[in-house]
Amino acid sequence: MVQGLVAGITTNAVAAFGEELGWRGFLQREFGLMGLGFWRSSALVGFIWGIWHAPLILQGHNYPRHPAAGVFMMIIGALLMLPILGYIRLKAKSVIAAAVFHRTFNGTYALSIMTIKGGNDLLTGTLGLAGFVSLAAVNLALLLCDRFFAKEPDAGKPADASNET
Numbered sequence: 001m002v003q004g005l006v007a008g009i010t011t012n013a014v015a016a017f018g019e020e021l022g023w024r025g026f027l028q029r030e031f032g033l034m035g036l037g038f039w040r041s042s043a044l045v046g047f048i049w050g051i052w053h054a055p056l057i058l059q060g061h062n063y064p065r066h067p068a069a070g071v072f073m074m075i076i077g078a079l080l081m082l083p084i085l086g087y088i089r090l091k092a093k094s095v096i097a098a099a100v101f102h103r104t105f106n107g108t109y110a111l112s113i114m115t116i117k118g119g120n121d122l123l124t125g126t127l128g129l130a131g132f133v134s135l136a137a138v139n140l141a142l143l144l145c146d147r148f149f150a151k152e153p154d155a156g157k158p159a160d161a162s163n164e165t
Helices: 002-009 011-030 038-052 054-058 067-092 095-114 129-148
Strands: none
Touching: 011 038, 011 067, 011 095, 038 054, 038 067, 054 067, 067 095, 067 129
16 A cells, blocks of 8 residues: 555656646647536546557456456546546646546555455456446545535636646
8 A cells, every 4th residue: 555655656646647648638628628617528538538548458457357348447437537637637736636646546556456356357446346436426526525615616617727737
């Protein structure tokens, strides 16, 4: 756990910076998709992001026993993960925070599969059905907190374009 957390805020974050800059920095913000609103742009970028992972998934990454079904699972995972990363990016006004979270999430991913003996890779772990339930709950909490408790709700309005990384 400690190793995953430390790696997430150091070397892993550096590796994720390019991906975050491309997906959340360029495609979602600079390409103008935020004009669609937070949730629609998150769904569109999440779908594209999930498809983008398909070649790696088909080679057995993340879903070694179910690579074809894994592509669809990865699309669902990306759809559920994108609003979380996008919201972090909006609140921090920087892709750096999203990169740190993304790679910390990836760095601790192994914990969810190392602690479970057996099981189906489509059902267990953070990118299985069990993880999707958790990610969906986080998305719901994000929606409710932003809508009802935030002084200035961010989800649903275009990002501020001033001096962001």
